[in-house]
Amino acid sequence: xxxxxxxxxxxxxxxxxxxxxxxxxxxxxxxxxxxxxxxxxxxxxxxxxxxxxxxxxxxxxxxxxxxxxxxxxxxxxxxxxxxxxxxxxxxxxxxxxxxxxxxxxxxxxxxxxxxxxxxxxxxxxxxxxxxxxxxxxxx
Amino acid sequence: xxxxxxxxxxxxxxxxxxxxxxxxxxxxxxxxxxxxxxxxxxxxxxxxxxxxxxxxxxxxxxxxxxxxxxxxxxxxxxxxxxxxxxxxxxxxxxxxxxxxxxxxxxxxxxxxxxxxxxxxxxxxxxxxxxxxxxxxxxxxxxxxxxxxxxxxxxxxxxxxxxxxxxxxxxxxxxxxxxxxxxxxxxxxxxxxxxxxxxxxxxxxxxxxxxxxxxxxxxxxxxxxxxxxxxxxxxxxxxxxxxxxxxxxxxxxxxxxxxxxxxxxxxxxxxxxxxxxxxxxxxxxxxxxxxxxxxxxxxxxxxxxxxxxxxxxxxxxxxxxxxxxxxxxxxxxxxxxxxxxxxxxxxxxxxxxxxxxxxxxxxxxxxxxxxxxxxxxxxx
Numbered sequence: 001x002x003x004x005x006x007x008x009x010x011x012x013x014x015x016x017x018x019x020x021x022x023x024x025x026x027x028x029x030x031x032x033x034x035x036x037x038x039x040x041x042x043x044x045x046x047x048x049x050x051x052x053x054x055x056x057x058x059x060x061x062x063x064x065x066x067x068x069x070x071x072x073x074x075x076x077x078x079x080x081x082x083x084x085x086x087x088x089x090x091x092x093x094x095x096x097x098x099x100x101x102x103x104x105x106x107x108x109x110x111x112x113x114x115x116x117x118x119x120x121x122x123x124x125x126x127x128x129x130x131x132x133x134x135x136x137x138x139x
Numbered sequence: 140x141x142x143x144x145x146x147x148x149x150x151x152x153x154x155x156x157x158x159x160x161x162x163x164x165x166x167x168x169x170x171x172x173x174x175x176x177x178x179x180x181x182x183x184x185x186x187x188x189x190x191x192x193x194x195x196x197x198x199x200x201x202x203x204x205x206x207x208x209x210x211x212x213x214x215x216x217x218x219x220x221x222x223x224x225x226x227x228x229x230x231x232x233x234x235x236x237x238x239x240x241x242x243x244x245x246x247x248x249x250x251x252x253x254x255x256x257x258x259x260x261x262x263x264x265x266x267x268x269x270x271x272x273x274x275x276x277x278x279x280x281x282x283x284x285x286x287x288x289x290x291x292x293x294x295x296x297x298x299x300x301x302x303x304x305x306x307x308x309x310x311x312x313x314x315x316x317x318x319x320x321x322x323x324x325x326x327x328x329x330x331x332x333x334x335x336x337x338x339x340x341x342x343x344x345x346x347x348x349x350x351x352x353x354x355x356x357x358x359x360x361x362x363x364x365x366x367x368x369x370x371x372x373x374x375x376x377x378x379x380x381x382x383x384x385x386x387x388x389x390x391x392x393x394x395x396x397x398x399x400x401x402x403x404x405x406x407x408x409x410x411x412x413x414x415x416x417x418x419x420x421x422x423x424x425x426x427x428x429x430x431x432x433x434x435x436x437x438x439x440x441x442x443x444x445x446x447x448x449x450x451x452x453x454x455x456x457x458x459x460x461x462x463x464x465x466x467x468x469x470x471x472x473x474x475x476x477x478x479x480x481x482x483x484x485x486x487x488x489x490x491x492x493x494x495x496x497x498x499x500x501x502x503x504x505x506x507x508x509x510x511x512x513x514x515x516x517x518x
Contacts, residue, residue, distance in 0.1 A: 021492075022508050022512070023488070023491070023492035023495065023508055023511035023512055023515060024512070024515055025512050026512055026513075026516055027509040027512045027513045027516075029512070030505065030508050030509050030512050031361070031363070031509065034361075034505055035361060038361070038362075055501050055504070057497070057498075057499075058496055058497075059497070
């Protein structure tokens with residue numbers, strides 16, 4: 001099993017195919033979209049592939065160390081250029097193919113007109129600690 | 140096994156160990172160990188005297204730990220010099236625990252964690268689950284908190300206001316994991332109210348009861364937020380409402396008004412209306428005036444603007460809102476609501492969408508997005 005991070009972006013990714021802003025949908029379409037994501041997470045809990053997920057506020061701040069005795073420098077948010085992350089889900093799946101398959105399903109969440117939004121999701125594998133016992137040949 | 144009973148006994152048992160000569164941190168650790176053992180052993184046959192059982196086991200754990208400790212000689216002298224008291228009345232000790240765990244030298248997060256463990260009898264795992272942090276993180280938080288208060292005298296008089304703030308924080312955390320923190324906060328506040336005659340303790344208890352009474356109606360089956368006006372009032376818990384109103388009336392009669400009593404009074408007026416239209420907004424505005432006078436809180440002023448909008452019309456509400464800082468949390472949502480009531484759907488829809496983007500939690504964001512979507516459909 002390996003863990004993958006599925007990232008939803010506010011901006012920075014190519015536009016979704018069905019790219020109507022959410023507040024222009026009907027309330028039922030908003031509910032259907034949210035329900036789809038909930039059902040998706042619940043189903044993955046059932047298959048033992050769900051690790052966690054959270055939604056993030058669009059506002060972020062860049063912070064930098066500014067030298068001994070100085071308070072950290074903060075700036076931003078740089079909303080125009082920064083790759084803003086809307087939310088994430090961590091899954092723990094058998095293969096990369098399965099991670100891509102699930103990201104594809106998540107991207108099909110319904111939007112305006114009840115049609116899939118086809119948004120771009122980023123799939124990032126987690127780096128793991130080195131194995132305690134290295135696998136070797138001929139054992 | 141009666142887990143609620145275990146939790147109720149926790150502060151008493153810690154108090155007994157402290158009176159026998161254990162320092163607070165060691166007593167707290169020992170009682171946690173005893174609780175874990177109780178969870179393991181009691182299902183097979185609970186003891187006839189649960190408190191006596193816990194005291195015995197916790198004391199043994201304490202002695203084991205003390206012997207294993209490098210400073211064991213000093214402590215053993217202390218332990219032997221201390222007369223052994225029986226597991227009798229320890230009411231005052233429990234009250235001291237509330238004060239110690241909410242000590243002003245602790246950060247709010249640490250005070251909350253320590254209160255839930257030492258006064259509430261929850262395990263580190265349960266607290267970690269409730270706050271959605273790893274257990275190791277929470278264990279560290281609690282150890283740090285215990286180190287911070289280690290020098291505080293156990294019999295020092297405490298600050299009720301600080302305890303109330305901690306309990307209020309616990310209550311507002313609501314529900315996640317296998318522990319209902321709102322119910323836990325009510326239990327602890329009830330215990331506190333039984334030990335101390337203080338109008339604001341009663342005020343907070345009343346406020347919690349009245350809010351808790353509405354909880355079944357606050358969310359839809361899909362976790363969706365249901366605003367007060369649309370709630371199915373048949374699902375409000377009338378028993379809790381009646382208790383909350385009783386507690387409030389006794390507190391108000393003592394003529395020592397404070398912010399929790401004022402907030403409870405507002406909650407009681409909402410609870411009193413059988414239909415949303417029957418809400419006595421004029422009285423609610425008066426209570427908000429009291430609350431603003433008592434706290435000068437910008438959030439109270441913001442809520443007052445909503446109440447003014449209901450009592451005197453949306454224009455009056457918008458005028459009250461105009462005096463406040465637009466950077467306040469939920470300012471935009473309130474503005475959206477008042478503009479909608481004023482008939483300006485275009486502005487309202489834009490503000491709802493803007494408010495959704497800065498919403499502090501997911502259910503609120505989803506609710507505000509739906510509001511924007513609904514208006515965009517109408518306009």
